[in-house]
Amino acid sequence: xxxxxxxxxxxxxxxxxxxxLAFGAADDFGAVGARLSSGAACDGIAAVxxxxxxxxxxxxxxxxxxxxGGSSNSALAAGIEQTLAAQLQGHPFPRDRACAISAxxxxxxxxxxxxxxxxxxxxxxxxxxxxxxxxxx
Numbered sequence: 001x002x003x004x005x006x007x008x009x010x011x012x013x014x015x016x017x018x019x020x021l022a023f024g025a026a027d028d029f030g031a032v033g034a035r036l037s038s039g040a041a042c043d044g045i046a047a048v049x050x051x052x053x054x055x056x057x058x059x060x061x062x063x064x065x066x067x068x069g070g071s072s073n074s075a076l077a078a079g080i081e082q083t084l085a086a087q088l089q090g091h092p093f094p095r096d097r098a099c100a101i102s103a104x105x106x107x108x109x110x111x112x113x114x115x116x117x118x119x120x121x122x123x124x125x126x127x128x129x130x131x132x133x134x135x136x137x
Contacts, residue, residue, distance in 0.1 A: 001106055003098045009034035011109050012045050018115030021053045029056055031087045037098035046105035047080060
């Protein structure tokens, strides 16, 4: 499948939030998934979702500790660690599209992202969820 990197980033961020990862870490790893997916290199969604939440937090801590110690990115393992370091250092996003996302990993991300949605009930609508009868944006 062919997706924009923004689509990959936002969908993966929502999926990780649905899985229970804190928003800031989910945003960082959503961006990592998008960066890994740039071009036809790899399925960044599958690469990130292969880690459980505690492994992602440990990875974030390891990369931040390495960067704080003044070590270069070459001290980090290739792939997800170096990509996370590039994200944390604010390197610009590549301009390619994500071309290697599998239908299975995309569906897995969508299924997890659905866990962040408010259930459609009368109580949720009375509480302000949804657009109601006036959806004019």
